[in-house]
Amino acid sequence: RKVKLRVDEVQGKNCLTNFHGLDFTTDKLRSLVRKWQTLIEANVTVKTTDDYLVRLFAIAFTKRRPNQIKKTTYARSSQIRAIRKKMTDIMQHEAVGCSLSQLTT
Known part of the structure; x- marks a missing residue:
């Protein structure tokens, strides 16, 4: 990093x-980043407890299931929207109660 x-x-x-x-x-x-999978990116702007405005970015990838036969692991756009919403909710929830030093460690 x-x-x-x-x-x-x-x-x-x-x-x-x-x-x-x-x-x-x-x-x-x-x-x-790999081929045959979906890349999902999300970002959120959060104010920390010590009044810093922080923009957080996250990336996620789809994963092959056990015993999957199909070569690709693409997600539909509705699934991507749901995953991105969940990612932003989690980032917002985790970062609101933290200070900047807690976020970076």
């Missing part, structure tokens, strides 16, 4: 930094 920090203030030889982002490296993200 890549952690981005922003320098807010310089005091002598010390820099006071603030959290500015957390991201996957491109090779990790590309290793997750």
Whole structure:
């Protein structure tokens, strides 16, 4: 993962930094994506308990069932909408009661 920090203030030889982002490296993200499955992305903007406005992103993939014969594991658009709604609800519920430091650890 890549952690981005922003320098807010310089005091002598010390820099006071603030959290500015957390991201996957491109090779990790590309290793997750596979053919013959559906990629589902969701995002939500949440205000933390310490008054930071945070935008969370999540990705999900469909998975083959045990003993599945069909090659593909595509989801219908109605299923994608339901999964995305569930993802945003869970992210909203988990992030509302947290501070920024709790979210990033």
